Amino acid sequence: MKKLTFGTLVVLLCLFFITQAYAQSLASNQFSDISSDDWFYEAVEHVTSKKIMRGTSDATFMPGDKMSRAMAVTVLYRLAGEPQTQFQPMFNDVLAGLWYSEAVIWAASNEIVQGVGGGRFEPHCNVSREQFITMLNRYSQPNNLDNAQIGSQYMGQVSEWAMAAMHWALSSGLMQGTSTGALRPKESLGRAECAMILLRFSHYADGPLHPPEPTPTSEPTPTSEPTPTPSPPGSGTMQYEVGNVSLIADGNVYEPQIYHVHSATLVGGNLVSASGVPFAWWLDENIGTMPDISYSGSLQIVVDGKFGSISTGGWTPSNHSGMILYPIYSRSFNDGIATFTLPEEPQTYLVYVDVTWTNTEIDHQHREFLTNRYIFKIVE
Secondary structure (H helix, E strand, O other), X not given: OOOOOHHXXXXXXXXXXHHHHHHHHHHHOOOOOOOOOOOOHHHHHHHXXXXXXXXXXXXXXXXXXXXXXXXXXXXXXXXXXXXXXXXXXXXXXXXXXXXXXXXXXXXXXXXXXXXXXXXXXXXXXXXXXXXXXXXXXXXXXXXXXXXXXXOHHHOOOOOXXXXXXXXXXHHOOOOOOOOOOOOOOOOEOXXXXXHHHHHHHHHHOOOOOOOOOOOOOOOOOOOOOOOOOOOOOOOXXXXXXXXXXXXXXXXXXXXXXXXXXXXXXXXXXXXXXXXXXXXXXXXXXXXXXXXXXXXXXXXXXXXXXXXXXXEOOOOOOXXXXXXXXXXOXXXXXXXXEEEEOOOOOOOEEEEEEEEEEEOOOOOOOEEXXXXXXXXXXXXX
């Protein structure tokens, strides 16, 4: 066997280090919208390498997008090691089998979240900065913070229920205010901001901090997190009148997958809304969890309960990931029932209908409503 010369050894070592540097460069630049010059670069590297957060696609992270409440509890669920969770209905807008279902139930069972009232969690509403810090505070279970007060420069900015958690975040360096006292606690949390908080939290904590199992009490008195939308003055407590939506195929009844479009409150004629995650992204996350529905005759979508309107968000079928998005037109409904037949060519269809649920007892100037998209996967 020939001995390696000194020159050959140098060349091999150079190739090795170049290869390692190139591989590291590839790993560090997997997202086209993240640069090494970004202030959140290290944070995104941390949360994605630890699989706490994921990109919105293989090539993008979308650092400027806002975090939803579902995303917030999901990152904490991953931080805890995704403990096995038995689904149980705790909120009327969180169904089994969704990408965030187990995370929400885990967080609620461990008293990390408590919903927004009226039996709702509103998973697709944006989470505010103070809401996320409160969730993280409850997750980490810091001691002796019940009576903690936030600095005077932030008084009036932070909600009373978030005072202790925000004091903890500021004192531990998880969140930083500006020199002018701006903390923006009620603004929606961005994905880059969330990554940065989680990076700082990894330095704060020695490994994952698993919350203890909740101790049941005979008379629990949970306090609800505030709803992301304001309550109209003088209107009292409002709740969505959410009924049932189902599809009947060959006499079999199927439940839908639900995508939250938006919720809003109309106050004095002014509309305030909270957006959800992009619909295309939601479909990519959930198509695999949708059961296949086959049929031989006509199909019916049935909408029960009080609703303000039925619409579709589009008037023509469109293509997504090789499947046809097929809207059921509002004009095809008669007393909440639509009967229809899909085209005959072999194709997988995602049939959907948008239903706006509303509290009909509130007058036009003061009312609250929720729009959901109900989706069924139908295989010809």
